[in-house]
Amino acid sequence: MEKDELRFDFERYKNFRKKDLTSSYKDFLKITDHDDLLIIVLRGHLYIEREINNLLKKVYKDEQYRNLLFSQKVDLCKSLGLIDSDRIPPLNKLNKHRNGYAHNLDFKIEEKDYEDLLSTLSKEAKDQFEIELDGFYKLNQEKEKSLTNNYRVLLAAIWAELRIQNIYFFYNFQIRTKQIIEAEGIRIRESSELD
Numbered sequence: 001m002e003k004d005e006l007r008f009d010f011e012r013y014k015n016f017r018k019k020d021l022t023s024s025y026k027d028f029l030k031i032t033d034h035d036d037l038l039i040i041v042l043r044g045h046l047y048i049e050r051e052i053n054n055l056l057k058k059v060y061k062d063e064q065y066r067n068l069l070f071s072q073k074v075d076l077c078k079s080l081g082l083i084d085s086d087r088i089p090p091l092n093k094l095n096k097h098r099n100g101y102a103h104n105l106d107f108k109i110e111e112k113d114y115e116d117l118l119s120t121l122s123k124e125a126k127d128q129f130e131i132e133l134d135g136f137y138k139l140n141q142e143k144e145k146s147l148t149n150n151y152r153v154l155l156a157a158i159w160a161e162l163r164i165q166n167i168y169f170f171y172n173f174q175i176r177t178k179q180i181i182e183a184e185g186i187r188i189r190e191s192s193e194l195d
Helices: 003-031 037-057 070-080 085-103 111-119 123-139 147-167 169-194
Strands: none
Touching: 003 037, 003 147, 037 070, 037 085, 037 147, 070 085, 085 111, 085 123, 085 147, 111 147, 123 147, 147 169
């Protein structure tokens, strides 16, 4: 295949994935459009876990990972380099919120919980979230600025980060493979020099 054909295919793929991400992001906001934060947390958690499962599906022959707890899947993805380490703290904090609802009848998400979750984002992710939150309220002027809506958009931002990792999995995998090969080459050269 010619270089121009590859570039054209990559651009088509990129544009298709961009439309897919936009559509899926809107679906995420629609499915979490609820007044009850319990519903928002549970639905958001499920969407996020589906993205994690999709990442794991790309590297596992069988689907045994599906039997793991959410936190175990997150740890596995981190160990395998499937999720960038700066994306792990928000997933762990969200899981604590979800477990709060699952194990305590009196649990409620409060402003402090939202702020704690927000504080786990990297600076880059936080900046992107602020843009998304501003855009959400501009597009949905009938929606009041509230903890519920802010939390929804925050979950959508966390989900979108994972979705993007999933979309660019093969590109990231190719880069990681090259790094491993280069490191292995150095190790082999160094060990052969010792002989």
